[in-house]
Amino acid sequence: MALFFRKRKQVSEDELWKDHNNVSRETANAPRRAVRADSSMTAASEYGDEYIDFSQAPVTLPRPAEPRIFVIANQKGGVGKTTTTVNIAHGLAMGGLNVLVVDTDPQGNASTALGVPHEPGTKGTYEVLMDGVGIIEHAQPSPHSPNLHVLPAAIDLASAELELVNQRGREHRMRDAINQYIEESGVDYVFFDCPPSLGLLTLNALVASTEIMVPIQTEYYALEGVTQLMRTIHRVKGNLNDKVELSTILLTMFDARTNLSREVAEEVRKHFPGQTLDNEIPRSVRIAEAPSFRQTVLNYQPKSPGAIAYLAAAHEIAARATKMEE
Ligand SMILES: Nc1ncnc2c1ncn2[C@@H]1O[C@H](COP(=O)(O)OP(=O)(O)O)[C@@H](O)[C@H]1O
Ligand SMILES: [Mg+2]
Numbered sequence: 001m002a003l004f005f006r007k008r009k010q011v012s013e014d015e016l017w018k019d020h021n022n023v024s025r026e027t028a029n030a031p032r033r034a035v036r037a038d039s040s041m042t043a044a045s046e047y048g049d050e051y052i053d054f055s056q057a058p059v060t061l062p063r064p065a066e067p068r069i070f071v072i073a074n075q076k077g078g079v080g081k082t083t084t085t086v087n088i089a090h091g092l093a094m095g096g097l098n099v100l101v102v103d104t105d106p107q108g109n110a111s112t113a114l115g116v117p118h119e120p121g122t123k124g125t126y127e128v129l130m131d132g133v134g135i136i137e138h139a140q141p142s143p144h145s146p147n148l149h150v151l152p153a154a155i156d157l158a159s160a161e162l163e164l165v166n167q168r169g170r171e172h173r174m175r176d177a178i179n180q181y182i183e184e185s186g187v188d189y190v191f192f193d194c195p196p197s198l199g200l201l202t203l204n205a206l207v208a209s210t211e212i213m214v215p216i217q218t219e220y221y222a223l224e225g226v227t228q229l230m231r232t233i234h235r236v237k238g239n240l241n242d243k244v245e246l247s248t249i250l251l252t253m254f255d256a257r258t259n260l261s262r263e264v265a266e267e268v269r270k271h272f273p274g275q276t277l278d279n280e281i282p283r284s285v286r287i288a289e290a291p292s293f294r295q296t297v298l299n300y301q302p303k304s305p306g307a308i309a310y311l312a313a314a315h316e317i318a319a320r321a322t323k324m325e326e
Pocket of ligand 2: 081082083105109194195
């Protein structure tokens with residue numbers, strides 16, 4: 001059995017921080033501060049010359065009133081879905097929130113980066129979808145943070161895409177499992193890392209979610225792919241899940257030196273002014289290297305520009321929840 005989150009109601013602020021790695025009482029009680037990575041991508045902040053050491057993440061992030069369930073979707077491969085999932089999830093967990101990542105891609109790359117085994121035969125997303133097993137049975141704690149759990153995906157998950165076709169209630173399986181898990185665990189954030197297709201695995205994640213986050217690579221005219229995704233979202237909203245909203249767009253692999261990156265970013269911000277995060281993720285070798293060490297960039301190179309940008313984006317996402325509730 002996996003280690004579980006404690007029930008939301010039973011967790012006091014002090015308890016939460018007690019077993020939070022590297023965080024002292026003084027820093028845990030420090031006032032919350034908004035963060036935005038500045039354009040030179042140093043750790044200097046809008047608070048004058050004060051240097052914020054993001055690697056220690058001495059910030060308690062706001063807990064959303066209701067659990068937020070994100071699907072990280074984009075049917076194109078290699079745009080940064082998995083990288084975004086694991087780094088945002090890790091960033092929120094470092095801020096003291098309870099986070100679950102559901103690896104919905106048979107490649108299992110999110111499981112790898114979060115340090116959770118997923119060799120063939122590992123129980124996880126397949127069993128939840130096909131056998132109706134509770135998420136809590138197979139969610140594994142990530143070694144990166146005590147409040148980060150992962151439902152792993154082994155390669156066996158690939159067959160679920162076909163096996164689900166003939167199953168009754170095939171699009172709702174994950175939603176039922178998530179609702180049960182929310183009751184059992186006190187989770188604050190759930191992230192689905194999806195495969196690069198709009199098949200039944202992605203559909204299950206879309207039906208189970210309340211929010212859609214789309215990473216957009218600022219290196220080619222990415223909006224063409226987004227049109228197809230928007231059509232799918234529209235269909236899901238009309239038929240299967242009227243609650244889900246495209247709430248968040250994250251610009252990734254941004255290179256401020258190229259005109260193309262700047263133009264794509266401008267175009268995306270023009271089309272999605274309310275959804276696009278202020279923080280964009282730079283192209284960074286450190287980000288790409290981290291998974292081969294079974295890490296995210298947040299623990300692989302916590303002071304690198306990529307880590308600072310992902311942490312700032314995680315904080316921005318958490319801060320928006322409070323705004324949405326107002
Ligand atoms: N900001 C970045 N800078 C450099 N490389 C990146 C960045 N984001 C992702 N990558 C790399 O690009 C490749 C595709 O990213 P990935 O997150 O796996 O995309 P997807 O899940 O959409 O297929 C991976 O090798 C990853 O390490
Ligand atoms: Mg991926």
